[in-house]
Amino acid sequence: MLVSLLMLPIVSAQANDNSAYIKEFPVPQPYLGPLAITYHDGKIWFTLDGSNAIGVFNPSDESFKMYALPWQPTNQVSQYGMEGIAVDKDGMVWFTHSSTSRIGRFDPKVQTFSGIVVRPNASIFKVLPDKTGNVWYSDIQNNKIGFVSPDGTAKEFDMPTAKSGPAGLFFDSSGKLWFTETFAKKVGVLDLQTNVITEFPAPRDFINSPVGIVVDNNGIAWVADHGGAVIVRFDPKSNTWDKFITSRPPPEIFPISLPNDLALDKQGNLWITEHGGNKIAKFDPKTNLLTEYVIPSVPAITLWLTMDDAENVWFAEADAGKIGKLDTKKRVAFTLSVSADVVSVSAGKESVFSASVESSQSIPKISMLSYGFPSSLNVTAKTKEFALQSAGSQKADFQVSIRHEIDAGKYGFAISASDGKVFQTRTITINVEASRPNQDILVYASIGIVAVVVAAIVIFLLVFRRVWKS
Helix, strand or coil: CCECCEECCCEECCCECCCCCEEEEECCCCCCCEEEEEEECCEEEEEECCCCEEEEEECCCCEEEEEECCCCCCCCCCCCCCCCEEECCCCCEEEEEHHHCEEEEEECCCCEEEEEECCCCCCEEEEEECCCCCEEEEECCCCEEEEECCCCCEEEEECCCCCCCEEEEEECCCCCEEEEECCCCEEEEEECCCCEEEEEECCCCCCCCEEEEEECCCCCEEEEECCCCEEEEEECCCCEEEEEECCCCCCCCCCCCCEEEEEECCCCCEEEEECCCCEEEEEECCCCEEEEEECCCCCCCCCCEEECCCCCEEEEECCCCEEEEECCCCCCCEEEEECCCEEEEECCCEEEEEEEEEECCCEEEEEEEEECCCCCEEEEECCCEEEECCCEEEEEEEEEEECCCCCCEEEEEEEEEECCCEEEEEEEEEEEECCCCCHHHHHHHHHHHHHHHHHHHHHHHHHHHHHHHC
8 A cells, every 4th residue: 555755854964074984974853763774776775763764865965855654553662663674676665664563665766655564463673675576574573584575465484493583684695595593593594495494503602692694605604693792603514603702892881792783895894783882893704803993973872784885884873863984995094913813721820922003103092902701711911002103013912811610612802902993803712721720739749659659668778778787
C-alpha cells in the first residue's frame, strides 16, 4: 500500500571540522537519533530512530532532506526499531521498523512509502538486498532469517539453534548468505542453492555477542563482538578462531569498546564502529595493526557505518545527532611496531618486550597503554608517555609478569600508542608455559639429598676406618 508523504524542509548542515580525520554534520533539529546508514549513488541515507523518520544527506551541497514515516506503533516507544537501511538495485530505500513488525520501502523518485508487515510481533533487525531484487532480513527475537520478494511475498528459514538471535547479514563472493547469531555466539551461513544452514559455534568463552559480519575474498569471516572489545577472525576451512583486541575507552564513556559493524575496502582492510569506544577503527589483516580514530563528539553512540565510492567512511551518531565522515586517505602521523607478536613467559616469572613509535614529524605527547589480560597476568608500560621532538622513533618497554596460579595456555593483551586523536593498537599473544611452582624446591631438595648421602658415606668411611684399625 502506498502512503502519502510528509517531506520536511531541506536544511544545509554546518560541519564541525574539529578533527584532522573526521568531519561531522549536525542533523537539523528537532530530528533525533540517526542510527542505521547506507550509501547509494552519491548520497547518504539514514534512519532517525528517535524521530520516526528517514533522512538523506547530499555531500555535494551538504544538505539534508527528512521524510517522516506514516506508521506509528500501538505502544509508546522512544525508539522505533530502525537498525537497518539499504538501497536495492532499482534505487528503492528499504529499512526496518520493528516497532510495527514492518519492513519499510521508500521510493525517492515519487517520494512515497510502502511497507510489508512480515508477521505479527516480528522483530526485524537488518535488511540486505540481493542481486535478484529480493530483500533479506534477520528477525532477531523470532529466530528467523528470510526475504521479501519483489511481488511482496516472504519466505523464512528457522535457525537450527533455538533463541540464537540472528543479527548481521552479508553475502560472500559465491552468493552464500552469512549471518551472526548474537545470543548463541555462533556464525552461520545459508547456501541458497540447497537452502541448508550451517552453524559454526565459537570456542567456549571466546566471544560475547557477535553482531556485524563480513567475509573477505579469501573466505575468511570477520565478526564484530558487540558484547566485548574484540574483532574476531574465523576461517571456516580450518575452523580456527582468532581475536584482536581494541583499545580501552575513556572511563567516562564506557568500560569496553563494543565493536558493532564492519565494512571491507578494496585493499582488504576492515573498517569498524566502536560503539562504546567512541571510535572508528581500521584493521589491516596483513599486518594485524588496528588504527582507531577518535570521534570528536562525546558520546557519539555510533553503531553502523557505510563506505562511499571514494572509500570515505560515513557513520551516524545517535546521541550526538550528527552524520560523520572519516577521510580514509588522510595519513596517520605515527606508526606503532612491536618487537614480537608472541611472548613466552613461565608462570611466576617476568619478561620484557619492546614497542616502537615512528613518526615523520614531531608530536608533543605519545601515550603508551596496555590492556586486555586476566588478573593473573600483569603488563605495565615502563615508559608511559614521551614526546617526539622531531622525525624519528622512540622505544618503550613493557614489563610482563605471570603469577603462579595462572593456567598454562595462550592469552591475549593489547598495547596502544596514542596522540589523543588516533590510537594504534597491536594484539600480543602471551604463551604461558606450564606452571612449575615447585621446581626450585625440587632442585634444592635434590641438592640436599645428595649432600646427606655424601655426608653419610663420609661418616661411614670414618667409622669403618676406626673399626678396621682397632
